[in-house]
Amino acid sequence: MKAQDVVDFVWQIAPNPSFGTENVFEVGDGDAPVRGIGVAWWITSELLDDFARRGITLGLTHERVLYDLPVDYPWGQIPPPVTLRANRRIPELCHRHGIAIHRFHSNLDLADWGMPRALVDELGWSRYEIDWSRGIPVVEHPPVTLEVLVREVKAKLRLPFARYDGDPRRVVRRIAVPWGGLGQQWLGAACAAPLGFDEIMAGDVIDGVVRLAREEGWAVIDAFHHATELEAMRRLTQKVREQFPGVPVRYYENAMPWAVL
Numbered sequence: 001m002k003a004q005d006v007v008d009f010v011w012q013i014a015p016n017p018s019f020g021t022e023n024v025f026e027v028g029d030g031d032a033p034v035r036g037i038g039v040a041w042w043i044t045s046e047l048l049d050d051f052a053r054r055g056i057t058l059g060l061t062h063e064r065v066l067y068d069l070p071v072d073y074p075w076g077q078i079p080p081p082v083t084l085r086a087n088r089r090i091p092e093l094c095h096r097h098g099i100a101i102h103r104f105h106s107n108l109d110l111a112d113w114g115m116p117r118a119l120v121d122e123l124g125w126s127r128y129e130i131d132w133s134r135g136i137p138v139v140e141h142p143p144v145t146l147e148v149l150v151r152e153v154k155a156k157l158r159l160p161f162a163r164y165d166g167d168p169r170r171v172v173r174r175i176a177v178p179w180g181g182l183g184q185q186w187l188g189a190a191c192a193a194p195l196g197f198d199e200i201m202a203g204d205v206i207d208g209v210v211r212l213a214r215e216e217g218w219a220v221i222d223a224f225h226h227a228t229e230l231e232a233m234r235r236l237t238q239k240v241r242e243q244f245p246g247v248p249v250r251y252y253e254n255a256m257p258w259a260v261l
C-alpha cells in the first residue's frame, strides 16, 4: 500500500475545499510505502522518534510540521527557514526513516464529522440546539453560571486548567465556538456576532479577543487550540483504522503545551 491510497481515502471522507492549498505532503510523497500510520493533531520530532521505533512510515497531521517564514516582515529580519533547527531536524528524521507526512487541515475543519462537530459531540452539546448558519457554531446551552461552564469544559476536555474572562457568577446560555486556532483573531467571534451570544469558547485566545469581548458583553473561555481539535483526530484515526485493517494505525495525543505557576 502506498501513502497516496490513504490520502485518497481521507479526501473521500473529508473533501478538500477549493482554498485548501495547505493540505499537502509536507514531507515525502504519495509513493511512500505504508507499513504503519501515525495520526496526531500536531506531529513533532518527538513523535517522529516514536514513528521510527515502531516502523510507522506515514504521518497524518492537522497542523503543520515545517515552520515556514514569510520573506517580508516589518519588525525584524527573517532568516532562511532552514536556520531553524526544527526545519532541518524534522525532514532529516523523515528521510532517515522513510516517513512521509501529509497535512489535513481545512478539509478536516469543514468535514461534517470534523473539528467543530467532533468538539460539540465531545462536550455533550450535540443534544442542544446549534445554529451553524454563520460557520462558527452558536450553541443554546441550558443557563449556567460562567464558573459552572468553565468547570464543565475543563472536565469534558480533560484540561488541567482553563483561562476565562468575565464574572464567574454571570449566567450564560448562548455560546459561540470559534474552535482551534480561531481565537488568534476576532474574525471567528465576529462571524457569529449577528446571531447574538453571551459567551465565546475558543482556542488560542489573544488579548484583543478578550478586549473586544468586553466591549461586546461576551464572557470568554480559552479551552486551548489542541484540546478543541483533538476529538476530530481521534475520529480520523478510527476511520483510517477501519478502512485499512491490515496496517497498524496509532493515535498520538498532543498534551497541554503550557504549565502555570
Ligand SMILES: [Fe+2]
Binding pocket: 062, 105, 109, 115, 180, 181, 229
Ligand atoms: Fe483546525
Ligand SMILES: [Fe+2]
Binding pocket: 063, 180, 181, 225, 229
Ligand atoms: Fe488548528
